[in-house]
Amino acid sequence: MDENGVVDQELFPKELTDQKLVDMLSYMLFTRALDAKMLSLQRQGRAATYAPSIGEEATQIGSALAMNQGDLFVPNFRQHGVYLARGMPLDVLFLYWKGYEEGGAIPKEVGGFPYIVPVASQLPHGAGIALAQKYLKTGKAVVAYVGDGGTSEGNFYETMNFAGVMAIPLVIIIENNQWAISVPRSSQSAAQTLAQKGIAAGIKVLQVDGNDVIAVYKAVHEAINDAVNNVPSVLECVTYRMSMHTTADDPTKYRDPAEVEIWKKRDPIDRLRKLLVAKGVWDDKKEADAAEEFKKRIDDGVEKAEKFVPNPESMFTNVYSYMPQVLQEELDEAKASGFYMKQEGEG
Amino acid sequence: MMTNMVGALNSALDIILNENKNAVVFGEDVGKDGGVFRVTDGLQAKYSSERVFDTPLAESVILGASIGMAMSGMFPIPEIQFAGFMYMGFDQLINHAARYRSRSRGRFTVPMIVRTPVSGGVRTLEHHSDSPEVYYSHVGGLVVVEPSNPYDAKGLMIRASHMQDPVIFLEPTKLYRLFKQEVPEESYEVEIGKANVVKEGQKLSIITYGTMVPVVKEVVEKKAIDAEIIDLRTINPLDEETILNSVKKTGRAMIVHEAQLSFGAGAEIAARIAEKAIFELDAPVMRVASDSLPYPFPGYENFYIPNAIKVSKAIDKMMSQ
Numbered sequence: 001m002d003e004n005g006v007v008d009q010e011l012f013p014k015e016l017t018d019q020k021l022v023d024m025l026s027y028m029l030f031t032r033a034l035d036a037k038m039l040s041l042q043r044q045g046r047a048a049t050y051a052p053s054i055g056e057e058a059t060q061i062g063s064a065l066a067m068n069q070g071d072l073f074v075p076n077f078r079q080h081g082v083y084l085a086r087g088m089p090l091d092v093l094f095l096y097w098k099g100y101e102e103g104g105a106i107p108k109e110v111g112g113f114p115y116i117v118p119v120a121s122q123l124p125h126g127a128g129i130a131l132a133q134k135y136l137k138t139g140k141a142v143v144a145y146v147g148d149g150g151t152s153e154g155n156f157y158e159t160m161n162f163a164g165v166m167a168i169p170l171v172i173i174i175e176n177n178q179w180a181i182s183v184p185r186s187s188q189s190a191a192q193t194l195a196q197k198g199i200a201a202g203i204k205v206l207q208v209d210g211n212d213v214i215a216v217y218k219a220v221h222e223a224i225n226d227a228v229n230n231v232p233s234v235l236e237c238v239t240y241r242m243s244m245h246t247t248a249d250d251p252t253k254y255r256d257p258a259e260v261e262i263w264k265k266r267d268p269i270d271r272l273r274k275l276l277v278a279k280g281v282w283d284d285k286k287e288a289d290a291a292e293e294f295k296k297r298i299d300d301g302v303e304k305a306e307k308f309v310p311n312p313e314s315m316f317t318n319v320y321s322y323m324p325q326v327l328q329e330e331l332d333e334a335k336a337s338g339f340y341m342k343q344e345g346e347g
Numbered sequence: 348m349m350t351n352m353v354g355a356l357n358s359a360l361d362i363i364l365n366e367n368k369n370a371v372v373f374g375e376d377v378g379k380d381g382g383v384f385r386v387t388d389g390l391q392a393k394y395s396s397e398r399v400f401d402t403p404l405a406e407s408v409i410l411g412a413s414i415g416m417a418m419s420g421m422f423p424i425p426e427i428q429f430a431g432f433m434y435m436g437f438d439q440l441i442n443h444a445a446r447y448r449s450r451s452r453g454r455f456t457v458p459m460i461v462r463t464p465v466s467g468g469v470r471t472l473e474h475h476s477d478s479p480e481v482y483y484s485h486v487g488g489l490v491v492v493e494p495s496n497p498y499d500a501k502g503l504m505i506r507a508s509h510m511q512d513p514v515i516f517l518e519p520t521k522l523y524r525l526f527k528q529e530v531p532e533e534s535y536e537v538e539i540g541k542a543n544v545v546k547e548g549q550k551l552s553i554i555t556y557g558t559m560v561p562v563v564k565e566v567v568e569k570k571a572i573d574a575e576i577i578d579l580r581t582i583n584p585l586d587e588e589t590i591l592n593s594v595k596k597t598g599r600a601m602i603v604h605e606a607q608l609s610f611g612a613g614a615e616i617a618a619r620i621a622e623k624a625i626f627e628l629d630a631p632v633m634r635v636a637s638d639s640l641p642y643p644f645p646g647y648e649n650f651y652i653p654n655a656i657k658v659s660k661a662i663d664k665m666m667s668q
Contacts, residue, residue, distance in 0.1 A: 074415075104451035113418070114451050118442055124411020125443065131412060132419030135371070135397070155438075158408035165403055318449045319488050321456070321511035324540060324584030 001212045003266055005274025013218045018281045024065060024213050025272045025282065026290055028057035031081035032269065033294040034090075035243070038080075038097060041302070042247045048099040051078045055211075055242030058268030059175050061085055062216025063237070066224060067143060070111065072133070074126040074144040077115045078175070082145070086110045090301025095308055101318070102308065119180075120146050120153035123172060127159050130170035134230060141169045141227040143220070149180025151194045160201035163232035171223040172198075172234040176210065177241035182254035198234035210237030211268040240266070312340045349527045355497035356386045356462075356518065359504035360424065362534045364394050367422050367508065372399045374409060374426030374462075383428055384464060384523055410436035410461065414443050414513075417457040422508065427463040430517070431474030437482070444513040445488030457513045460504065465493070466558045466605050468521040468652055470645040476520070477642055478557070478606035481615075483515045484583035491582040492539060493517040495560035497528045499580055502537025510539065517582075519558045526561075542586040544593070548575035551665065552593040554616055555603040556580065559653065563603055566658045572666070582612055590616060591624050598629035601665055605652055608636035630668035635661045 001007045035054050041047040053060060060081030067073065073082055083093055088110050096103025096115060104114035113129070116122035126144030133140045150156055151174055163170045174194050178185045191197055198205040204226060208219045216237055223233045240263040244251050251260075276282035316331045317323065334340060350358070363370050372387055372394075378401040381388030391399040402409050406427055413423040427433040433440075440461070447455045467476030484491045490512045494500035500518070507514040542554075545564065550572065555563045556579040567574045575593050579586065594600045600620050602613035613634035620632055635653050643651050 101450050101452050105454040106451070113455065114447075116443075118438065121411065121438055121442060124408040124439060125415035125418070127408060128412030128415020128417070128423070129419045130415070132416045132421045135416075136369070136420060155407055155411065158403075158405040159411075161403050162405065162408045162412060314452060315449070318453045320448075320490065320584070322540075326584050326587050 001214045001271060001275060003271055005271050005278060007214065007275060011218070012214065013221065016214065016217065018279060020065070021272070021276055021279075022281055024061055024217070025269070025276055027061045027065070027081060027085045028213065028269050028272065029287070029290055030084055030294045031057045031060065033291065034080055034084065034298060037298050037302070039247065046306070047094070047097045049246050049248050050097055051246045052243045053078050053080050055263065055267070056175055056177055056239045057081050058213035058272070059173070059210040059216055059237040059239045062213040063143060063173055063220040066217045066220035067111070068141070068224065070138070070140045071224065072111045072113070072129055072140060072142045074113045074122050074129065074142065075115055076119060076122060076145055076147060076150065077117050078147070079145050083110065083112055086112055088112065090297060091304035094301050094305035098305060098308075100308065100310060101314070120150035120155040122146075123150075123155050123159035124162070126170055126172070127162050127166070127168060130163070130168040130227075130232070131166055133169050139228055141171060141224045143171045143173060143224070145173050145175055147180060148174065148176040148178065148185050148188055148194060149183065151197060152188055157197070157201070160198050160203055160234060164202040167230040168232055169227040169230060170232040171220065171227050172232075173220070174234065174236040176236055176238050179241050179245065179251075179255065181245040181249060184255070193236060195234060195236035204231060204233035205235075206233065207236040207238065210239030211266050211271065213268060213272055239268070242267075348530055348532050350497055350530050351524045351527050352494070352497045352500045352518065353384060353386055353523045355501040355530050356504060357388060357390070358530070358532070359501040360387060360390060361393070362505060363422075363424070363508040364390065364398060366534070369420060370398070370422040370424060370508065371416070372424045372426070373402050375402065375404050375428050377401060377426050382426055384520070386462070386518070387426065406432055406436035407439055410439040411443065413459050413461065414439060414447065414457050417459040417513070418447065418455045423459045425459070425461055427461065429475045430463045430465045430477045430479050433463050433479065440483065440489060440513070440515070441486050445486045449488060456511050458511045460507045460514045460516050462516045462518060464520040464523070465517040466519045466521060467642060467648050468558060470648070471520070473644060476648065478604070478637075480517055480582045480606060481610065481612055484612070488513070489583065490514045490539060491517065492580065493519065493557045493582060494580060495519070495522060495557055495578050497530050499537050499543070499578075501530055502535050503539060503580060505534055506536040506539050509536070514539070517557070521558050522561070537580070540581050540584055540586060542589040543578040543580050544589065545576040545578050546574070548573045548597065550574060550597055551599040551601065551662065552577060552590070552597045553601045553603060554579065554590055556582065558605045559603045562653065562655055562658055566655050566662065569655075570659065570662065572662060574662070579612075585615065585619075587619055591620070594620050594624050595627045598627060599665055600628065601633045601635065601661060603635040603653060603658060605637055607639045608634060609639040611636050630665055633661055633665050
């Protein structure tokens with residue numbers, strides 16, 4: 001699908017019904033609405049530092065909807081859209097970004113693992129989870145995400161190499177958004193593509209337009225089919241981080257606004273919207289209704305998350321499978337000292 | 348059966364693999380070769396290369412993949428060939444193995460045993476003799492175990508295989524083949540988190556573990572001193588109760604370990620004694636450890652590791668106070 005929403009009919013995956021395309025657009029809009037809400041909450045001091053995914057929705061939604069029921073995913077810290085498309089309860093997601101570990105208690109049916117912060121360190125987990133699927137003969141694939149910056153890490157290379165040798169059902173998705181905080185893709189690697197790094201590991205590689213949700217869907221769908229036959233792969237989705245790395249930095253300090261303007265024209269949501277409007281299955285009314293529904297679901301989630309009362313004791317009871325005496329004493333002392341009493345003005 | 352620590356550990360792994368069909372043993376050279384110290388000898392032949400297998404030489408993915416397997420219903424038992432090479436996977440242990448349970452409030456747990464040989468005294472090349480127990484103990488979330496004899500080694504490992512925690516299982520290289528002991532053939536557990544009073548005594552408490560246990564025993568026997576010897580067996584979480592009970596009884600506390608003195612386990616133990624038993628002491632707490640230096644090349648290691656003479660002199664000094 002090009003920037004005007006025109007599809008190459010020969011390449012178009014036949015299983016993508018109009019309804020599925022509408023779902024794709026809906027989840028992409030939902031993800032963007034979530035980002036907007038999170039940025040607003042963060043500015044109001046109601047959320048901790050946040051890493052928005054604006055501009056990267058096609059990569060996330062295309063890949064998430066290509067997964068089969070029961071497939072598992074391992075995110076870094078930016079795959080909000082993947083969580084949404086896999087049915088993550090919004091209050092749980094908000095709890096994470098409000099700064100509570102309870103946000104990592106992801107329901108089993110989501111099939112996802114918690115957000116991981118140290119870049120690329122989640123990929124070895126993906127390898128192990130994939131190895132377990134093979135060993136336990138579940139027939140499921142594992143999709144693990146990494147950014148362009150993460151492909152410079154040893155864990156990226158170690159995981160691809162391991163996946164190749166072990167022939168495990170793993171798909172690594174490079175969400176190449178062109179920027180690792182302030183360092184551009186060109187300074188990250190002299191390799192012509194990031195996907196080609198997988199060639200040396202002997203796994204399948206592909207680079208796709210990460211702003212074309214249909215292309216991403218198709219590529220991930222095929223990669224998963226290979227994966228369950230124990231052929232691992234790495235897929236580079238070329239996209240763009242239209243916003244900041246996190247709420248803690250200001251991109252105008254290190255990148256040319258003109259570059260952002262160019263990518264705005266390639267907005268993944270606009271592209272799919274054009275296609276669906278042309279097909280006659282999407283219009284302003286539907287978009288307004290969808291926006292209304294997302295707002296309600298997001299607000300409900302926020303409301304529920306904001307009612308959450310943190311229990312400091314949960315810090316102690318979730319470290320070991322048992323409560324060591326020395327830890328019990330620290331907990332008892334903290335409780336007895338009044339250290340956990342809610343202080344005035346505290347949220 | 349009479350066996351050394353290598354045999355005891357091999358027997359423990361055999362029992363675990365037999366009992367838990369989702370347990371797997373893997374790492375560098377653990378398959379055909381049976382591990383560089385032969386701890387996994389014969390296991391691949393018995394259990395197939397699907398359950399006992401060699402991996403690429405890459406510690407971070409070995410440990411990271413272990414975490415992934417552990418969270419997915421398997422029981423991984425990775426071997427890291429030497430403690431000095433485990434730092435390449437340190438991130439996985441500190442940032443992830445230690446934290447998945449807390450970061451998900453118990454939704455994801457990491458039951459596994461990470462085995463690695465530790466400590467020196469066997470004239471190996473650089474990086475093959477480290478005593479890293481404190482690094483793994485400090486973070487919280489990792490259970491750190493270090494046996495000092497074949498019986499404990501087998502029982503602690505089987506116990507670890509029945510827990511739902513990431514257990515860092517440190518195997519003192521020097522003790523692998525130092526002596527044999529009667530060890531039951533069948534399965535049994537040695538409690539994790541509980542120190543062992545090796546010898547009861549009234550005049551002095553010596554708290555030690557790993558390679559220093561036989562050294563301390565030798566000195567105490569030779570001097571015929573009425574000392575209580577405590578073998579920690581589990582470094583983290585610490586069995587503070589056994590230590591304090593002993594120290595309150597004897598009034599004297601000495602901590603002996605092979606790891607460096609500064610910021611070592613001895614500092615932690617001494618601080619706890621100071622906080623909770625200082626008025627029951629007849630002498631200042633004393634620590635005997637390697638000097639606060641990087642582990643030397645083998646030519647110098649005998650000038651570095653605490654030996655019987657160093658421990659003996661420390662006891663003399665303490666008892667004269």
